[in-house]
Amino acid sequence: xxxxxxxxxxxxxxxxxxxxxxxxxxxxxxxxxxxxxxxxxxxxxxxxxxxxxxxxxxxxxxxxxxxxxxxxxxxxxxxxxxxxxxxxxxxxxxxxxxxxxxxxxxxxxxxxxxxxxxxxxxxxxxxxxxxxxxxxxxxxxxxxxxxxxxxxxxxxxxxxxxxxx
Numbered sequence: 001x002x003x004x005x006x007x008x009x010x011x012x013x014x015x016x017x018x019x020x021x022x023x024x025x026x027x028x029x030x031x032x033x034x035x036x037x038x039x040x041x042x043x044x045x046x047x048x049x050x051x052x053x054x055x056x057x058x059x060x061x062x063x064x065x066x067x068x069x070x071x072x073x074x075x076x077x078x079x080x081x082x083x084x085x086x087x088x089x090x091x092x093x094x095x096x097x098x099x100x101x102x103x104x105x106x107x108x109x110x111x112x113x114x115x116x117x118x119x120x121x122x123x124x125x126x127x128x129x130x131x132x133x134x135x136x137x138x139x140x141x142x143x144x145x146x147x148x149x150x151x152x153x154x155x156x157x158x159x160x161x162x163x164x165x
Contacts, residue, residue, distance in 0.1 A: 004045050025052075032056050046070075053084045057101075062138040064098025067105035071112070081109040095144040098136040100126050103152065121159060125152040 005022070012020040023031065025048050032039060032052065036059050042052055049068075057066030066084035083101025091097055103126050110119040129151035135141025136148055143151070 001045060008043060028052065029055060033059055036060070057084045062098060063101070064136065064138045065100040065104070067101050067108055069105065069108050069112070079109075079112055081105040081112070095146060096137050097145045098138050099145050099149050099152075100130075121156055122152075124159065125155045128152070128155040 008020070012018060025044075028039075028042070029052065032055050036056065039056075042049065042056075044052060053066060053068050054063055057063040060066065063085045064083070068082055068084045070080040072079050082105050085097075085101060088097050103122055107119040107122040110116075110122065126148075129148060130139075132151065133141070134143050134148055134151040136143050136145065
């Protein structure tokens with residue numbers, strides 16, 4: 001993918017604060033499994049990015065917890081935010097989907113749209129639910145999608161009430 005490499009290199013030159021490390025896809029896949037903490041941000045083509053995001057999410061514990069974003073930083077075109085697992089049509093309507101990936105993608109979108117406080121509140125909500133032991137089936141729990149979401153909303157309500165007083 002020489003064109004991809006050329007574009008990434010051209011952008012990296014214009015962004016000196018960013019350190020670029022070029023890694024072949026097979027080596028990066030192995031690194032994600034063996035040393036996941038050694039990776040911060042991955043810039044990849046759509047195909048490789050899709051594969052690596054699924055792998056990284058699985059290494060983290062579940063594909064259900066990972067958000068993704070296709071960003072257009074200059075904002076000339078729309079950006080897209082979604083959970084790594086997409087719409088999960090195989091489990092749609094069963095109440096077993098982990099909503100964290102979608103919530104986190106929504107928080108990333110809120111931040112991108114200039115609403116960092118709302119993004120922070122949403123992340124704090126699902127982190128609080130997880131810290132309290134509320135877990136969906138993919139994380140070893142028994143909470144339904146609705147029950148997990150209600151736990152997040154309850155945390156957000158309590159946090160909002162605490163700041164209002």
